[in-house]
Amino acid sequence: MPDRTRPLNGRPDPWVDEGDDSAAPAFRPLTREEAQALRAKEPPLNPWRVIVVQVLVGVLVAGLAGLVFGSKAVAWSLLYGAATVVVPGALMARGMTSRLSSVSPGASAVSFMLWEVVKIAVSIAMLMLAPKLVQPLSWPALLAGLVLCMKVYWVALLWRGR
Numbered sequence: 001m002p003d004r005t006r007p008l009n010g011r012p013d014p015w016v017d018e019g020d021d022s023a024a025p026a027f028r029p030l031t032r033e034e035a036q037a038l039r040a041k042e043p044p045l046n047p048w049r050v051i052v053v054q055v056l057v058g059v060l061v062a063g064l065a066g067l068v069f070g071s072k073a074v075a076w077s078l079l080y081g082a083a084t085v086v087v088p089g090a091l092m093a094r095g096m097t098s099r100l101s102s103v104s105p106g107a108s109a110v111s112f113m114l115w116e117v118v119k120i121a122v123s124i125a126m127l128m129l130a131p132k133l134v135q136p137l138s139w140p141a142l143l144a145g146l147v148l149c150m151k152v153y154w155v156a157l158l159w160r161g162r
Helices: 032-041 047-069 072-096 105-133 139-150 152-161
Strands: none
Touching (some): 047 072, 047 139, 139 152
16 A cells, blocks of 8 residues: 555655644534534525525616616516526425435535536526517617626525624
8 A cells, every 4th residue: 555645756745744643633523402502503504495586686686677667678678687596596405305305415515516417508598488388579688687696595595604
């Protein structure tokens, strides 16, 4: 077995700590009470809350844009842009909250990757269908709705931090 601290070039590996390990704190699993306290302190964020907030942001912004610009095309384009984020996000949330995705850590990782691919594919398909489904289409309004609804993810992360 080769020495991991000395690579083939003869120089020490900068990623290997050759120092004294006694100063490092030992890893220990949490007790049940500690785990429950940690869960109570940092509750998981419900993905459905994020989807609902995205829907609300999309409808509100589309309504405001329709009033401000007086154009149904802008409002529908904004709403379709929001739907391009919400529909794939809802599909992924549904897939990730199913029982099958929480069977084991491996199944959860595979499920996450699968639903992320589905989310991306549905988003691309919706964007490709936009000119046929929304007539007349305002691309700037569609992109504004899409970006605003995607920014809800950042708001959700800040929301979780409180």
